[in-house]
Amino acid sequence: MSAGAANGLRSAPKVRAALTRYRVMAWLTGIGLVVLVLVGMPQKYFGAFGGGERVVEVVGVAHGWLYVVLLVTTFDLGNRVRWSWGRMLLTALAGTIPFLSFYAEHKNTRAVRARLGAQAVGSGTA
16 A cells, blocks of 8 residues: 555645645635725725725626635545545635635645655655
8 A cells, every 4th residue: 555545645746736726726715805805895885995896896706706716626635635525615615704715725735735744754755
C-alpha cells in the first residue's frame, strides 16, 4: 500500500493543483462577497455615494457565479483528500458569510498541506 493510499490522499500533484484551484476560488468568492456586503449594499440602501444598485447588480451576479465554481472546486478538493460530507458542506457554506471563506481557506490549506507533508515523509520523498 502506498503512503498516499495509507493517509487517504490521491496523487499529490493532483491534490496540489486542486488545492490551488480551491484557494483561488475561495479568495475570489470572499472578495466578491465582502465588496457586495460592505460597499454595494450600504451604497444601495443608505445612498452614501450613489450607484449602489449597479454595484450590487454586477458584483452580486459575479459573486453568484464565482460561488458556483467554488462549490465545484470544494467538491473536487474534498473528493481528492477524502473529506467528510460535513466538512465539504461547511467549506461550501463559508462562501456565503463575509470573511469566513478566508478563514476556511486558511484552515483547509493547512490541513491539506499537513497531509501532503505526511505523505512525502511516509513515502521517503521530500
